[in-house]
Amino acid sequence: MSRIQKSEEKENKPNVYVGIDVHGGSFQVTPFLERVEQRSRRFPSSGPDLLSWSLEKYPGAKLIFGYEAGFSGLWLSRYLQEQGYECKVLHPSDIPTTDKERAHKNDRRDSRKIGSCLRTGEYNEIHQIGREQEELRQLVRSGIKYSRMLKVSQQRIRQGLNFRGYGKEGLTPRGKKSWSKATIRSLRKLAEEQGFQSLLVDLEYYTTQKKALKEIWLRVDSELRKSSYKEYYIRYQTTPGVGPLLSAILTVEIGEMDRFSNTRSLKGYCGIVPGEKSSGEKVKADRMSYRGNRYLRWALIQASRRAIQHDYELAKLYTSYTHQYSNEKKAVVKVAATLLSRMRRMILDKKDYKKQKPTE
Secondary structure, three states: OOHHHHHHHHHOOOEEEEEEEEOOOEEEEEEEEOOEEOOOEEEEOOHHHHHHHHHHHOOOOEEEEEEEOOOOOOHHHHHHHHOOOEEEEEOHHHOOOOHHHHHOOOHHHHHHHHHHHHHHOOOOEOOOOOHHHHHHHHHHHHHHHHHHHHHHHHHHHHHHHHHOOOOOOOEOOOOOEOOOHHHHHHHHHHHHHHOOHHHHHHHHHHHHHHHHHHHHHHHHHHHHHHOOOHHHHHHHOOOOOOOHHHHHHHHHHHOOHHHOOOHHHHHHHHOOOEEEOOEOOEOOEEEEOOOOOHHHHHHHHHHHHHHOOOOHHHHHHHHHHHHHOOOHHHHHHHHHHHHHHHHHHHHHHOOOOOOOOOOO
8 A cells, every 4th residue: 555545544534522520530521523423422431431432443544632730630631641542631611502502411411511511622722731740749749738638737726725724825925826836835824734535636637737838848848859859949049029939839839831832821820800890882890710730829929928028129019009000919919910920031031030120
């Protein structure tokens, strides 16, 4: 067979779009052979089983798989791509739906919508990160989760003290909550003297949590310094207001900076671009969209609140925005957008953060 005939045969292969609704124990699959919807099927959640079934049912066809981003991660997409097949991971919010489909939601409808989107191209594909970034991201998010659990333990201890009439114990002279080692020792002594066994249990659990959390963040620091993202991790910390924790979040959540074509797309990914509700000649900016990465949004807001205490130009911007907007939070978000733009330039140019010189 000539090279031309082989090329024509390759081009004449029919496209099969396989929409997959992924669950923990099963796949609901609805294929589309070009424009024709095929019969939906459910079988156990196994990449090899899915691929062998598709190859057996559609021999010689070009297979294009797709499923919604969610709890199942990227393992299925990686497996299919390693086998030489195309797999799209779609943003759930961008899959077109109707009111009827929302009212009568089921797995078959969901897989059919995904397959239809693959066929028509009406979808937004998420960026599929590499294994290294994924593992680092999961590690940092574990640290964030356990940090929140530590705060819950603190609240439980304070509630126990207030319930027993000892609400002033463990407070500084200014009335602020203290969680120093000396405070924990005094609270433990109080619990032993008064026989508060549940409070003793809470204090022991809190001490164990705090020790484990410290080890987690030490491991995060160690793993990031050994990874290919070491330069990013260290460089982010040159930004005023960004320490190891915020730097770790920025590093693992953003990843490669050059994947963002411009600053606006980066701001949209971080969730600090305001929404819009306009009609006719009226243009109205709405609150921030919830589509963005909530970890990055939180990290940037925290960094901005600290940065205005160290960077003169950012402090001036913050002051001008507070006069412009009635809500102080909007001013912080605007500063966060400016700080993010500087970070992007800093990473792309491979230079440390440089404070802007004061201007009159």
